[in-house]
Amino acid sequence: MPESCTYIARSSAIAARALAGEMMVMNSADSTFFTLNEVATAIFQAADGHTPLREIVRDRICPQFDVDPEQAQTDAEQFVAELSGHGILLVSNEPLSAETNRETSR
Amino acid sequence: MTGTPNVACVEIGGIPIALSTSDDGFLDLLRQRYGGFLSSSRPEFELEFDLTSSAPVSADDVRVYRETNNTNTDDEWIFERGDFRAHWDPRTGRGRVRQNSNPYSLDSVLRILHSLILAERGGFLLHAASAICDGRAFLFAGVSGAGKTTMTRLAPSEITLLTDEISYLRPSPKDGGYSAFGTPFAGELAKSGENCAAPVSALFFLEQGPENRIQELSSAGAVRRLMRNILFFAEDRVLVEKLFATAYDFVDTVPVRRLTFYPDTGVWDLVRKFDPNFEGNSGRDFERHFEGVPEHA
Numbered sequence: 504m505p506e507s508c509t510y511i512a513r514s515s516a517i518a519a520r521a522l523a524g525e526m527m528v529m530n531s532a533d534s535t536f537f538t539l540n541e542v543a544t545a546i547f548q549a550a551d552g553h554t555p556l557r558e559i560v561r562d563r564i565c566p567q568f569d570v571d572p573e574q575a576q577t578d579a580e581q582f583v584a585e586l587s588g589h590g591i592l593l594v595s596n597e598p599l600s601a602e603t604n605r606e607t608s609r
Numbered sequence: 610m611t612g613t614p615n616v617a618c619v620e621i622g623g624i625p626i627a628l629s630t631s632d633d634g635f636l637d638l639l640r641q642r643y644g645g646f647l648s649s650s651r652p653e654f655e656l657e658f659d660l661t662s663s664a665p666v667s668a669d670d671v672r673v674y675r676e677t678n679n680t681n682t683d684d685e686w687i688f689e690r691g692d693f694r695a696h697w698d699p700r701t702g703r704g705r706v707r708q709n710s711n712p713y714s715l716d717s718v719l720r721i722l723h724s725l726i727l728a729e730r731g732g733f734l735l736h737a738a739s740a741i742c743d744g745r746a747f748l749f750a751g752v753s754g755a756g757k758t759t760m761t762r763l764a765p766s767e768i769t770l771l772t773d774e775i776s777y778l779r780p781s782p783k784d785g786g787y788s789a790f791g792t793p794f795a796g797e798l799a800k801s802g803e804n805c806a807a808p809v810s811a812l813f814f815l816e817q818g819p820e821n822r823i824q825e826l827s828s829a830g831a832v833r834r835l836m837r838n839i840l841f842f843a844e845d846r847v848l849v850e851k852l853f854a855t856a857y858d859f860v861d862t863v864p865v866r867r868l869t870f871y872p873d874t875g876v877w878d879l880v881r882k883f884d885p886n887f888e889g890n891s892g893r894d895f896e897r898h899f900e901g902v903p904e905h906a
Contacts, residue, residue: 515846517846522828525829527829529853532844534842
């Protein structure tokens, strides 16, 4: 049985800005505000809806930040779950259009 | 007693808003509450109040959204909480509010309306105390308990209090900076600010500590703290993006520092002497971490 893929996309309800390597994100639906560190920012920026999360970790996170692949994958999944819970990222086991409206994924 | 609608024009931050009601008691209440901010200017906006005897002040979250979900930026705004519901049409500048006669509901409605108007004009409301000292406005921001009211209580008598709770900031085209205006929105001090304005000289994020000290903040740290203290309610991505742009511009324009203070009057000596052109670089704050700490504006 093939390994299932996780795809992530940024919600269209958010506004985001980067400054000095730090990404700041605000969800306009509830005014929640987040700041992301460099690793989280790299995942957030790569959340195009059609690149699997495992590929993002393998091709972007591990080489860029010199981290253990298994640990990076676990951390990335945790991060994605947290931002998904706040409506910042959308998660699916099928490709998504980037910046999808939060409601359309439910 | 009720009758023909009566109007009081309340001008906060240089933006006159006509408040009308047919309830004489409510009109008296708002004239008293906003006494220092009554104006004879021609109103830019109008709010008409319908009073209801039900709906006590609510602890529910406020919601501010456009009535339709399309991308038309001229759609009517709805502000609602358990104790009020308002419609406001940005095209006509007119709105209608249904609430009880509680002044806290009135304050909330006015703050929301001003936050929307300011967001379009490059300004914002900040959870901060502010005061004018030697012709310059200083802002003191922080979470509840950080010391905003303490700073205003420690202020020398010649200081003009703009607010101990909600600061009102607008860009100042004349000098390319920002101006702080007094507001009637009081906090623990239970005292309205003075109805005047001055150019902003600095924004300090307060922390209480064993000594009085001013430290630099990184730009990212300053924007992050600023965003967490801006009062913003609208469920609207375009306005949130404008707010980000404003916050970045503010941090670019106005010195933003961390002020650790021991609660004595000496802290005001430090504030008065503050000059961003003559300060050391020690204590620069390079905080970098992921913070999953949502804060409701």
